[in-house]
Amino acid sequence: MNDLDKLRHSCAHLLAAAVVSLWPDAKPTIGPVIDDGFYYDFDLPQPISQADLPKIEKRMKKIVKNWSKFEKQQLSCQKARQLFKNNPFKLELIDELQKDNQPITVYKSGDFIDLCRGGHIDKPNKAIKHFKLLSVAGAYWRGDQKNKMLTRIYGTCFFTQEELDRYLAQLEEAKKRDHKKLGPQLDLFTFSSLVGPGLPLWTPKGTLIRSLLDNFVWQLRSQKGYQKVVIPHITKKDLYEKSGHWQKFADELFKIKTREGHLLALKPMNCPHHTQIYASRQRSYKELPQRYAETTMVYRDEQTGELGGLTRVRSITQDDAHVFCRFNQIESEISSIWDVVNTFYKTFDFPLQVRLSFHDPKSFDNYLGTPQLWQQAEKIIRQIAQKNTQDFSIAAGEAAFYGPKIDFISRDSLNRQWQVATIQLDINMPERFDLFCINEKGEKERVVMIHAAIMGSIERFIGILIEHFAGAFPTWLSPEQVWVLPISDKHNQYADNIFDQLQSRSIRSVLKTEGSLNRRLRFFQEAKIPYAIIIGDKEMENQQISIRTRQGKQLNNINLESFLADLQAEIDRKSAKLSC
């Protein structure tokens, strides 16, 4: 545990102490550190809300003054049970510790004692100063909806006020950029209560962004020899029994019983279907690699409570691809995908970190195949990573159930991390589906599969993009690129002419003539359109244009041709920034 995590975990103790001090019947349960802060779950005698947080903070500040240190004590089970006799949640934890032969430790600070494995700051009364409680939410005990609903309080804590302020400002900014708010406001997508939660409907503008992104990925892939394929969204159970998805995805599979009584499923992944295209004819080694790409929706029966905007949906559009190749082609194929990932993310000024997601040898039951196959696959992945980047981390237990992955993690403009692209090496699915090629010797040779997604979920990726750009998309992605605004009626004809020129060059432009110029400029700003061309007397006289950017920059006496050339170059470069 690093120092910041220790600070935050200590602050979680302090939160629990304050809650118990305010509501003596409250039963603290667990209070772990999370990204950017901590939470603590309580069983409370009465409901509390956001409005109660300042009161709790105040009590925390009072209590911490008497906390000079955290004192560790190891207890017998019996003593521990005695100490927490009124708290069934802690008793359950104690039972488990005993079962696993783990030591039972408590930590005392001031008058407050909590069951805890440790990880605290040295002088709480000096260190815990810059904290903030953030929100209240419901959460089931141990995340299981069969259990009791508890009250979760989220908070954060930093070593300096400056860091805390910066973080809170970032949270404020994130709220303003929330794609759930901006998306419908910019008319990119909508939800319908008749269609249901987690099922976004994409409007013309949102669909345009989806297509532009998808076409970009396809442009990069087609240069690498990929071919598009198309599969249905459903399948007989048999396919997933063979692939292992039936068991693995159990709860998340949308299942369908046909009128004839057959059991079908909506696909949660595309790989098993794609194997059937590969397997549809005998393949010579000369035909390999076969590289199939398909942008298609997969469906997962997510629980309603876990859905959120575009981040977690039930209809997920994946820019999926599967390569079927020989062992000695793995490296060049993965490197070629890595190229695509780099080019794609560079376009958005998204820095990428690489994580090798390996299996967890301790719970091998979760995976297909043998330990030998996994070691072999992970060795290859590690070698390729070493060739492609200086800097990668390894995460045990993060692999797919069929093989190890190279995951790409990006940071957006608010410095938040998102797992985006993924490349997965799979030596299990080809075994299960008996996929082979006929090699130079005329023998059957087992092939391998590489799974790759560049954006991953297009829904989630557009959610990230909206927040990254605060809705102000780069010009190449903006559904509307230029508004043409004649100041008054007498400028309409010249404006028309300019509008026609924009249209003929396929610049997505709109001619807006109604309402005062100021009103139109306000709408222009709100709609986050990159450029407005303003036409008045002077512009007509000089046969020029004035330009207003969405950032409020005004440029007068511009030659239309030179603006169009700059604009086209900006679009062709897929620039993340306006060219003026």
Add this chain to the structure above:
Amino acid sequence: MNDLDKLRHSCAHLLAAAVVSLWPDAKPTIGPVIDDGFYYDFDLPQPISQADLPKIEKRMKKIVKNWSKFEKQQLSCQKARQLFKNNPFKLELIDELQKDNQPITVYKSGDFIDLCRGGHIDKPNKAIKHFKLLSVAGAYWRGDQKNKMLTRIYGTCFFTQEELDRYLAQLEEAKKRDHKKLGPQLDLFTFSSLVGPGLPLWTPKGTLIRSLLDNFVWQLRSQKGYQKVVIPHITKKDLYEKSGHWQKFADELFKIKTREGHLLALKPMNCPHHTQIYASRQRSYKELPQRYAETTMVYRDEQTGELGGLTRVRSITQDDAHVFCRFNQIESEISSIWDVVNTFYKTFDFPLQVRLSFHDPKSFDNYLGTPQLWQQAEKIIRQIAQKNTQDFSIAAGEAAFYGPKIDFISRDSLNRQWQVATIQLDINMPERFDLFCINEKGEKERVVMIHAAIMGSIERFIGILIEHFAGAFPTWLSPEQVWVLPISDKHNQYADNIFDQLQSRSIRSVLKTEGSLNRRLRFFQEAKIPYAIIIGDKEMENQQISIRTRQGKQLNNINLESFLADLQAEIDRKSAKLSC
């Protein structure tokens, strides 16, 4: 009934007479005329097969000699029941005739008497000469699978031997062109027993054809102001209860129960989802028409026995579009779709017939809305049809359940009819979903919907195209357009150079160097590739090329540049024929 139908119906009687003569316990049921022939359904004491057909034909020829005429008799119910007392099927028909107060007539020819409404040829012994029994199949009595399975015998009959021969030759040709055989052979699509029947998987080549067709439709639509949208493939039951699809599609809906117990359905149509995009914000009359286009799969729980190749599938890709507009925009919107239909089908040299599919006033229960709304909608449709074509027919009872349709019927190269494009006027769905715009007076004004598909089901359309072209697609649609064939190794370098030039112009080309030239030319022919460029000594020497077309035409001493120019023009024109 026209004369040919009378001839064929008479021949159906003859078939029944022969079957009863051969199997005295056989019970004839019904024997109607169909497109291109007739069938008769029998309850037989023993199964029969294709192998029995010559025997039956022989008996027919013998019996018909004594058939000088069809003698009509009207019978009382009682007498009719007595006459058919051993045939429960005929008794059921008699009951119905009685219930409906219809006259009960029988027709006698030779010794054979059949219950029949009439429609026979005058001198059967002279006229019924040129017939052929075609196939045997199972069919449920009255098409209901709860009823007994009967034996259906298909046949056809013509006035002249020449016509019969031509028809049989056409059947033979159709068999050779069968898309179920040609599709997998040309590697366009495949089925997997793990995925299930009715669920085609589209290989890279088939997907390319799909994309080219779909892009063509989109190109035509985008010129008419359409915008793409994207919807999920599932929805809550609520959407379909509101639209009426839940009741109407009952059996054909794939239903899904979520883990939380909600009832969802896979979409059998896209219109209800699209209404939710329209309804996602208030629309001013200035924003109308809103024109949404989407190529997306719909799903229908077809019975396994009814599936066939691409003609009837469970995953149907529709090139669907919905226009939301005002009443006074209907005409121009429908005409604009009509334009697209014309341009699209002209490309394939498909002649189009127009059918106005109206409601059946006798069974108004099958439709949404009021008779007044229907009359109004059908009047508009008729007016538009009159403006757009000289020649249309009207079919009562063929409307969609929400409105009348303009259906386009095409004839392929084997002169078979296919219903392809459709334009549907819908004044019911907007009522059910309360879809409106704010008009010039600031009031809510009900809008109308126009549904339109150009190809309809892309699966079915590609099935038709494969058979129409016998797999020899026009160059613009051919997955591979040119093969480059160097005669021997020493020609490889020059061939490489030509291949590069083709590639750089985005001509879909393949360089084939292995095997003898003859072997390669045989594969070229089988794969139905439009052109092969053959490179030998002479071609290298003169810096020219030789060309072989898939029709076997050989062209020597061709200048590459001029071939490429012709080829590009052929592709750009989307020509249905090779340019050389």
